[in-house]
Amino acid sequence: MADTLVVVPTYNEVDSLEAIIGRLRQWVPAADILIVDDSSPDGTGILADRLAADDSAITVLHRTSKRGLGQAYINGFRHALARNYSTIVEIDADGSHDPSELPRMIGLAENGADLVLGSRWVAGGAVLNWPRLRLWISHTGNRYARLMLRSQIHDLTSGYRVYRAEALAGLDLGDVASQGYCFQVELAWRLERTGHRVVEHPITFVERAAGRSKMHAGIVAEALLRITVWGLRIKRP
Ligand SMILES: Nc1nc2c(ncn2[C@@H]2O[C@H](COP(=O)(O)OP(=O)(O)OP(=O)(O)O)[C@@H](O)[C@H]2O)c(=O)[nH]1
Numbered sequence: 001m002a003d004t005l006v007v008v009p010t011y012n013e014v015d016s017l018e019a020i021i022g023r024l025r026q027w028v029p030a031a032d033i034l035i036v037d038d039s040s041p042d043g044t045g046i047l048a049d050r051l052a053a054d055d056s057a058i059t060v061l062h063r064t065s066k067r068g069l070g071q072a073y074i075n076g077f078r079h080a081l082a083r084n085y086s087t088i089v090e091i092d093a094d095g096s097h098d099p100s101e102l103p104r105m106i107g108l109a110e111n112g113a114d115l116v117l118g119s120r121w122v123a124g125g126a127v128l129n130w131p132r133l134r135l136w137i138s139h140t141g142n143r144y145a146r147l148m149l150r151s152q153i154h155d156l157t158s159g160y161r162v163y164r165a166e167a168l169a170g171l172d173l174g175d176v177a178s179q180g181y182c183f184q185v186e187l188a189w190r191l192e193r194t195g196h197r198v199v200e201h202p203i204t205f206v207e208r209a210a211g212r213s214k215m216h217a218g219i220v221a222e223a224l225l226r227i228t229v230w231g232l233r234i235k236r237p
């Protein structure tokens, strides 16, 4: 069995899925892949089954309804932990994250990082083709979260990650309440706070070429609210 499981959450990604899976197989051929689909109405789940039928490294987890990115990942993590993978990857299905970075990111995890973050907001990181408002929300949101949570991390909302499974196993995943971007913030911050080694690796994030974003005002509001509450609860020295 492979050491690495790449978890790919999907909701209506029928025009993107095959390309990202192909690139993952090209760049990390030894890794297994788990597609977690929330009964996408556009047939992504059927496509995923077809890809899995042709390739024993690919497995599909079908969830019965759309229940958010956070819960899809938690399902994927539990699947990985139960099967003793040593590294677990998070990557979007929409092509925003370039699989060619993965060998380096996995290498950093194998060399002692508990969490490797594909980071847009460090030197060498970049975002391509985002409208100015989206850039502003991500940049300002990350600065706010970093300040409120007294974190050293520059891209707390990044969804491109490699976890050392042992570090994830130490978290109480049943206790994670966040859904959208906030799920990413919560996991990174929990690991940082508990003394785990978090390393940021610069990436170029590219706006999706096909399909529609699932980002909406509620996701930003959730993050803002939770981050503010967590920040205010931190005991000041
Ligand atoms: N299984 C599952 N996957 C989801 C859900 N919401 C989003 N995703 C997937 O999570 C990944 C990130 O979602 P996106 O819509 O690309 O969100 P985003 O990257 O924040 O937004 P954009 O940059 O605008 O694309 C994609 O692969 C989505 O298909 C969900 O509720 N369930």
Ligand SMILES: [Mg+2]
Residues within 6 Å of the ligand: 092, 094, 096, 208, 213
């Ligand atoms: Mg996206």
